[in-house]
Amino acid sequence: MLYFIEQFLNGIQLGMLLFLLAAGLTLIFGIMDLVNLAHGSLYMLGAYFAATFAAWTNSFVLGAVLAVVATLVAGMVLEVIAIRRLYGRNHLDHVLGTFGLLLFFNELVRLVWGPAGMTLSLPSEMLTAVQIPPGLYYPAYRLVIIVVTLAVALLLYVLVMRTRLGMLIRAGASNREMVGALGVNIKLLYTLVFGLGAALAGFAGLMQAPILTVQIGMGENILIPAFVVVVIGGIGSIRGAFVAALLVGVIDTIGRAFLPDLLHRYLSENAAATLAPALSSMSIYVLMAVVLVARPEGLFPAAGR
Amino acid sequence: MSEWRKDWRHGPWSPRIVVNAGLVTVLALVPVYAAFAGDPFAMTLFSRILIMAIAALSLNLIMGFGGMVSFGHAACLGIGGYAVGILAKEGIGSGFVQWPVAVVASAIYALVVGALCLRTRGVYFIMITLAFAQMVYYVASGLDRYGGDDGLTIYHRSQFGPFDLNNATLFYYLCFALLLASIYLVWRIVNSRFGLVIQGARSNEPRMRAVGFPTFRYRLVCFVIAGALCGLAGALLANHTNFISPAMMHWTRSGDLIVMAVLGGMHAMFGPLIGAMAFLLLEQGLSHVTDYPDLILGPLLLIVAIYVNGGIDGLLGGPRRG
């Protein structure tokens, strides 16, 4: 039972990370109707910024704060220079353009930071496992990720539900034309939303950096699962993204944890060992296909779309 | 009547016709160049371009003309390739068996996926086609007997009686002929009544339904045809590289196919060929001149997406939006 809880926590932790990425992605998707394949690049930038700033300031927390600000600025600059020109075009132009950006950022990072990648070291007190109930060891830093991310999710909720900016964002997600008609500076709103999404992605990147290290192309592995989360949750819905992220995180982890043993009962050891990782990787795509066949607009379709 | 068709009759010396004719001529002469310059790799490279052009063409049929943006088209390429690879591994070397199996297997995959996916629209369609492709990708990674993640070397190319596909020139012209035949096939489809319904359904599906066309079935058939054609490309690709691996169905490969189709010009018959050629030659060429090729290729794609309507073909003038 304790073992199951441990694996469940692993799933939650992965889910929280996916949520950080998916929240920005779903906002950008919902409000600007933009398919952004370069979202993973912002995740990568966040991690590189954090590693660099943490090395300069000798402080993990200070480095993290600076990195979030830097990714926010980078996102807004990117929006003004390039992304803005893709609004209103069809999705294919988005795929082509942001695919180009993804290639560009990978190469840029290699040019600036070199091919070797970087390490974002944790304070040494984070390098242990804590016992939550006695007997259940869990890595301290992964607990931190869960707690901090929950706090960010809460902040995001307050921002979206309780502030004027949030009201505009919600309005934009359900009816873009109307927000424009209200006399809101729509250009500025778009820039802010993109910056917010970038900052969230950057934050996800830097939180993950001590676990996965900082390297080129780190955003591509996580981008597609993040898209899966967005689509399952319903495009434009932050609540949907939250539920879907937890669902995807838990299903993926549980699959990896228990599928090999299950398969082993029916197959030879070798076949089971090869097949299990493949099948468990498939699980989230099966989930997405099932959800979409049953509900073509995701679990929580944003109203008016 | 579709726009490009009017354009096709724009005159015998329109830039588009001159460029396309020039392109076909150049492609026909590649083996001659390879022989004279002692550079057999030119033929290897261009065989690959021709094969990817067939795959991009099949994607363009559903995407450019049918408005069905599949982000998982590389799965069909992979299924075609794996059909050849698996049969070869099991000792069935005859191309008369391998290739039809490749085509039919891809068509069946497209039928199943299409039947499930065509209910969704827009981004959801993009994502669900991706989901199915990812599943196939992981299934292939799990095929222990056929190499799993490592892929599988194909020791003998498909056997077609007296025709030896190991002969690079013969193989090149086979790809060339199949590409031209595919372009002709797509051209016929697009201009048939069936094709007009598909294009009508792209711009206004409710109206086509109201007029009485069972658009779902039409679109599904179109999807299956594209899948079958891409399966053929997969069989060619497996023979070309003598190697198959799950990597040929990775989502970035599906992305490459989209890039080729969009880059070349989606509403043009020769667009996918132009796109495949431009993309692969750029990739190849840039890696020779710089250690950071994507620093140039990336912004180039962005610029094409922002400023060039209708891809490279759009640069040739004529009415081009649709």
Added chain:
Amino acid sequence: MRRMTVIPAAALALIAGPALAQQKTVKIGFISTFSGPVAAIGNDMKNSFELGLDQHGRKLGGLPVEVIYADDQLKPEVGVQKTQELIESDHVDFVVGYIWSNVLLGSLKPLVDSKTMTVVTNAGPNQLAGELCSPYVFSTSWQNDQTPAAVGRYMNEKGVKTAFLMGPNYAAGKDMLAGVQTTFQGKIVGQELTRWPDQLDFSAELSKARAAKPDAIFAFYPGGAGIQFVTQYVQAGLKGQIPLYTAFTIDDLSLPRLKDLAVGVPGAQEWVNDLPNDANKTYVADYKAKYHASPSFYGAQTYDAVGLIDSAITAVNGDLSNKEGMRKEMEKADFKSVRGDFKFGNNHIPIQNFYLQDAVKNADGSYALKTVALIVKDDQDRFHDRCPMK
């Protein structure tokens, strides 16, 4: 892919015609990974190769060298294409490199079909040692099983009774996990093959390892994945609980980033930077002087390829068409290897020693890998019987 040296002599030969044509160059195609997260490995190999060429005055067996570097992008199908291009378009005399077993397995057919002289400097899939061995393909590394088998012996010495095995799900990963089981006499209480190369989070697998309560964990995670694995192992609080034994997981490239996390984690290797032979001392000193870093075993194996090729071309007096002559010379392994003297088996895989290495912190605060002991002497891989070459 980029030509690193433009040889004026080659241009001259073209202009002056056959009269000068005997001043040939030897063309070497070099395939490794130069992009993405593992580009550091490719760079280390390239650096070592360039260093070796510099030390030879950029001539091998008297012929000026032209190297064409190609990036396999860690993808088997790209590796095949680049291999074909090197053979068909660049007409190279030698192909050197290959980090990854799966990339090598994909590229082997064009290499063997064209009878191109090949020196594999890292990848060691069992097929290459066994049924797919080829007269023109040599390895300066090992067969994948050998290193983990040495680790297995060491685990026996340490009295490990139960072990949990982890590695990535690709050709080498499977070989490695099989390799440790050939010598390890205890019980395997669990093994995990993780998705490769895109799974970097091992939380579920580490939880499983903890739950299995083994005496030890054995892991194989090459390149950047090694950093991720060891980091997560430490973060999970396992370092004090379940000892970790590794193969190719901690190397001179990852140690500067792992630092304290890696100290005390043992591994096995056929080469360590402090091996006390003259060739190695020169190599390590020159490498450090030129690149201001420690070379890794990837680099060492690649550096050896320079010596091997030099011996071959010298033996045939620069007649590169004499492949039989070059093959016979290479089979003697008659050059100064940085791992010390070794012999080739019938399958052209080295028969060599394997050492126990440990990561230590020096007095000046830097970190280094040290040789602790010899685990096994003159080890030959267990697949050589399957190789039809005798």
